[in-house]
Structure formats: C-alpha cells, structure tokens
Amino acid sequence: MDRGIADLNLNDGEDEAFSLPVDSEEQNALYDFCLVGCYLTANVVNFPAMRNTMANIWHPLKGVQISDLGEKCFLFKFFNEVDISRVISGAHWTFNNHLLVFHRLVEGEDPMAVPLVFSGS
Known part of the structure; x- marks a missing residue:
C-alpha cells in the first residue's frame, strides 16, 4: 500500500483543461x-x-x-412563466417576518446591480 502511494505522480493522466463555449442565447x-x-x-x-x-x-x-448571492440577497430561478407570474402577483414575500424586495431580471441585466424596489402583494 505504501509503495503504491509513493509511485503516484500528479502529472500522470492529466488532461488539458477545456472551456465550454458560452452562447449569448444561452447566457440570456x-x-x-x-x-x-x-x-x-x-x-x-x-x-x-x-x-x-x-x-x-x-x-x-x-x-x-x-x-445565495450574499448580503441577504438571493437569486430565485423558476422554470416557466406560470410559476414566476403567480409568485410575483400573489405570493407570500416574508421570511421570519422580514420583507423580501425583488426585481425580475431581464436580458442583459446584472443581478448584483438591479434596483430592488418591488414587494409582493
């Protein structure tokens, strides 16, 4: 066992790193x-x-x-229009009696730089 560990080499079997292409439509x-x-x-x-x-x-x-985006901010990703619309229009927006203010992201917006001025009804 000890001999097997001694023969390990970090350079053996290493592949080159690759990058995934990020299509602008995928980003949007x-x-x-x-x-x-x-x-x-x-x-x-x-x-x-x-x-x-x-x-x-x-x-x-x-x-x-x-x-979790940090600083008590969060990203909520839904998977269809029905769910996000229902949540925006009439969902519960507090946790432990603390109000959540939000902004719906649109194409090209930075989630860390949007104004958070809306709250649920």
Whole structure:
C-alpha cells in the first residue's frame, strides 16, 4: 500500500483543461424566469431554512432554484412563466417576518446591480 502511494505522480493522466463555449442565447436564457431579492433585515438570514420555507410556501409546479448571492440577497430561478407570474402577483414575500424586495431580471441585466424596489402583494 505504501509503495503504491509513493509511485503516484500528479502529472500522470492529466488532461488539458477545456472551456465550454458560452452562447449569448444561452447566457440570456440563464436569467429567464429569474428574480433577484433581498430581505430587509439587520439579522442573518438562515439560507437553508429560507430556501425550504419559500419553496414550500410558493410550491411552484416546475420547482424553484434559490441561490445565495450574499448580503441577504438571493437569486430565485423558476422554470416557466406560470410559476414566476403567480409568485410575483400573489405570493407570500416574508421570511421570519422580514420583507423580501425583488426585481425580475431581464436580458442583459446584472443581478448584483438591479434596483430592488418591488414587494409582493
């Protein structure tokens, strides 16, 4: 066993790195049906608890993917227009009594530089 480990070489079997082409249509599709939101609170937001709670409350038909952007801001990716429209128009927008303000992303917008001025009804 010790001899087998001693014979290992990091250069053996290494392949060249490759890059995946990023098509502009793929990039635009990346933010289709996406919302950026930030909780209005001075407290820390427990991301796993928030993610599970909001997904259960909204219960989108095709699911929702929630990513932590930092600074109490999150990216909510839905997978069809019906789900995102339903959530925007009448969903619950608080977690632990903290309001979530949001912005629906459109093509070419930077999720970290959009104004967050809307809240659910």
